Amino acid sequence: MKDHKAQAGVKVHSSIPYTSDGQNPKQTYDVFFPPNLQPESPRPLLVYIHGGAWRTGDKSEYSYLGTHFAQNYNIPTLVPSYRLSPKVTHPTHLQDVALAISHFINTSHTHLPSPITQIYISGHSAGGFMSTLLSLLPEYLDKADAETSSPTRTYTLIKGIIGIQGIYSIPNLLSVWPSYSSFIHPAFGADTSLYPLTSPTHISPSTLTNHSLTHPTLPPYLLIHSPNDELVDFGQTKDLEVRLRALDADVEVVGEGLKGTHFGVLKEAAFLKVLGDFVEGQWSKSHPH
Numbered sequence: 001m002k003d004h005k006a007q008a009g010v011k012v013h014s015s016i017p018y019t020s021d022g023q024n025p026k027q028t029y030d031v032f033f034p035p036n037l038q039p040e041s042p043r044p045l046l047v048y049i050h051g052g053a054w055r056t057g058d059k060s061e062y063s064y065l066g067t068h069f070a071q072n073y074n075i076p077t078l079v080p081s082y083r084l085s086p087k088v089t090h091p092t093h094l095q096d097v098a099l100a101i102s103h104f105i106n107t108s109h110t111h112l113p114s115p116i117t118q119i120y121i122s123g124h125s126a127g128g129f130m131s132t133l134l135s136l137l138p139e140y141l142d143k144a145d146a147e148t149s150s151p152t153r154t155y156t157l158i159k160g161i162i163g164i165q166g167i168y169s170i171p172n173l174l175s176v177w178p179s180y181s182s183f184i185h186p187a188f189g190a191d192t193s194l195y196p197l198t199s200p201t202h203i204s205p206s207t208l209t210n211h212s213l214t215h216p217t218l219p220p221y222l223l224i225h226s227p228n229d230e231l232v233d234f235g236q237t238k239d240l241e242v243r244l245r246a247l248d249a250d251v252e253v254v255g256e257g258l259k260g261t262h263f264g265v266l267k268e269a270a271f272l273k274v275l276g277d278f279v280e281g282q283w284s285k286s287h288p289h
């Protein structure tokens with residue numbers, strides 16, 4: 001573990017292993033702490049799950065996001081890496097991310113003056129698929145909690161999900177972009193009949209009812225999708241919006257006003273503002289000044 005100061009007092013803990021063997025650099029996270037956190041003013045946690053078609057990408061490319069939200073919104077931000085395909089297949093990527101979140105929550109008292117009481121999970125592209133599934137299928141975080149011997153049920157801390165140019169339906173993605181089987185097959189296997197089962201857009205009310213005994217309400221969703229995304233069509237976001245509304249969730253879709261490409265949007269000031277303001281806005285509802 002390395003500790004160093006980033007700009008303007010943001011404290012970074014880099015490459016913290018979240019598995020017990022601690023051997024794989026992909027199974028580590030970076031976490032960005034705002035300066036001067038006070039015990040009497042708790043803050044939410046923002047998680048950022050990177051994209052890259054389940055086969056590329058690394059936490060190191062998104063340090064600027066952690067620094068930004070810690071510095072400008074005073075929000076501790078967790079950026080995990082996870083193992084990539086073809087080395088692993090779904091749901092291993094998601095299990096890694098769930099373990100990273102549970103691991104951080106259960107060690108955060110060593111870094112923070114007060115416990116984390118709210119988690120906002122954002123994800124870009126394939127990361128949007130994962131952030132959404134974490135909210136719709138509690139078993140991923142519950143299983144991670146069992147592994148970390150968590151006394152807290154991490155799932156119940158989720159207070160918002162942010163999908164950024166996400167992939168939410170594998171079948172629809174392949175019907176619009178057949179060539180994407182080049183990364184979908186390594187990530188999800190060649191049996192296309194299983195694709196609907198894994199997709200957030202295909203989660204049914206009855207799937208949810210099975211879980212809702214202990215957590216009846218879905219968190220609010222913010223779905224961000226620039227009209228200039230050249231790699232993932234807006235239909236992905238539209239279809240998820242429709243499904244989430246059918247599941248009685250609050251959904252806000254932001255598209256107009258953004259200009260960036262699939263990856264370019266992540267550097268856009270308007271994007272950073274929409275995401276940060278959403279987290280701060282949700283948090284303020286339960287923590288009025």
Ligand SMILES: Nc1ccccc1C(=O)C[C@H](N)C(=O)O
Pocket residue numbers: 051052053055056125126180183231232
């Ligand atoms: N996020 C995506 C969505 C759709 C299509 C491709 C991507 C990619 O990220 C491609 C990646 N750079 C790759 O080399 O696999």
